[in-house]
Amino acid sequence: MERRREQRVVIRIGTRGSLLATTQAGTIAKALTDAGHPAELVIIKTDGDASAAPVAEIGVGVFTTAIRVALRNREVDVAVHSYKDLPTAPEPDLVIAAVPPRADSRDALVSRGNKVLGELPPGSTVGTSAPRRIAQLKALGLGLEIRPLRGNLDSRLGKVASGELDAVVVARAGLERIGRTDEVAEAFDPVVLLPAPAQGALAVECRGDDAELVSILATLDDPSTRAAIDAERAVLSALEAGCTAPIGAIAEVVESLDDDGRIFTELSLIAAVAAEDGSDVIRQSRVGPVDQPRQLGEALAAELLELGAGELIGDR
Numbered sequence: 001m002e003r004r005r006e007q008r009v010v011i012r013i014g015t016r017g018s019l020l021a022t023t024q025a026g027t028i029a030k031a032l033t034d035a036g037h038p039a040e041l042v043i044i045k046t047d048g049d050a051s052a053a054p055v056a057e058i059g060v061g062v063f064t065t066a067i068r069v070a071l072r073n074r075e076v077d078v079a080v081h082s083y084k085d086l087p088t089a090p091e092p093d094l095v096i097a098a099v100p101p102r103a104d105s106r107d108a109l110v111s112r113g114n115k116v117l118g119e120l121p122p123g124s125t126v127g128t129s130a131p132r133r134i135a136q137l138k139a140l141g142l143g144l145e146i147r148p149l150r151g152n153l154d155s156r157l158g159k160v161a162s163g164e165l166d167a168v169v170v171a172r173a174g175l176e177r178i179g180r181t182d183e184v185a186e187a188f189d190p191v192v193l194l195p196a197p198a199q200g201a202l203a204v205e206c207r208g209d210d211a212e213l214v215s216i217l218a219t220l221d222d223p224s225t226r227a228a229i230d231a232e233r234a235v236l237s238a239l240e241a242g243c244t245a246p247i248g249a250i251a252e253v254v255e256s257l258d259d260d261g262r263i264f265t266e267l268s269l270i271a272a273v274a275a276e277d278g279s280d281v282i283r284q285s286r287v288g289p290v291d292q293p294r295q296l297g298e299a300l301a302a303e304l305l306e307l308g309a310g311e312l313i314g315d316r
């Protein structure tokens with residue numbers, strides 16, 4: 001009898017169970033189903049869901065490790081991650097088969113009375129546990145009281161509604177995905193608060209030996225987003241830092257004019273390293289060819305190190 005490839009019935013997509021995660025994974029399931037490849041979600045509980053401790057304490061990969069285990073065990077065929085939660089260490093048996101078009105990458109303020117940051121009086125309480133946000137907020141010198149904040153997006157926003165906190169800082173992309181952008185008081189310009197590397201982007205991952213799925217998922221890939229994320233994450237890995245480090249980075253494919261007035265595209269990258277107490281922020285920018293994002297990120301990281309970034313990051 002002719003040997004045939006096992007027929008794939010439904011593509012199983014592994015995701016965390018939060019509203020944010022299932023909404024993100026749901027967009028991938030819908031895109032695949034619409035393209036003639038029926039897909040369903042499989043909810044996987046991760047250490048990040050089980051613990052309310054700061055991510056900086058429970059370690060990198062808390063939101064992604066359990067999903068990757070399920071992928072390797074063939075309990076699911078695809079993993080959808082918030083890209084910024086993925087550790088930078090490569091996984092030789094897995095591939096990021098698609099990086100879909102990115103959502104808004106900025107951080108956002110949600111506050112009582114819809115006040116923008118500059119309207120919050122000194123002593124106002126602002127919730128966030130991300131060292132990157134803490135450091136950059138402190139560096140603004142507004143006299144804000146930064147308070148720890150974990151849990152799913154809904155419970156974070158609830159702390160403003162209940163009056164427990166005057167404001168919280170969260171990723172605008174998360175609010176967009178759960179349909180709550182009407183609660184954004186201010187979306188921060190990257191000059192004020194540089195987002196985390198890969199914030200607002202998704203990583204759609206599968207096993208490298210699943211060639212058919214690799215090519216199906218590739219149709220969801222946005223090369224400009226992928227180039228930007230590769231550059232941002234190259235800064236992180238070159239600085240030997242993870243998603244809990246006080247490091248921000250944002251890249252974008254931009255149009256420029258060459259000497260003859262012709263339009264060409266290049267990759268623009270900004271990165272910052274901050275002292276956790278807000279006493280110092282080192283910021284640099286650089287442009288480079290779109291097809292060499294890692295080199296761009298590594299070159300910028302080298303500049304940051306020359307300016308003393310190593311001392312700010314410390315031994316973390």
Ligand SMILES: NCc1[nH]cc(CCC(=O)O)c1CC(=O)O
Nearest residue numbers: 082085170171173174199200201
């Ligand atoms: N670390 C938690 C996390 N991972 C991804 C997002 C938001 C969505 C995104 O950035 O893609 C969030 C919440 C937040 O930072 O407010």
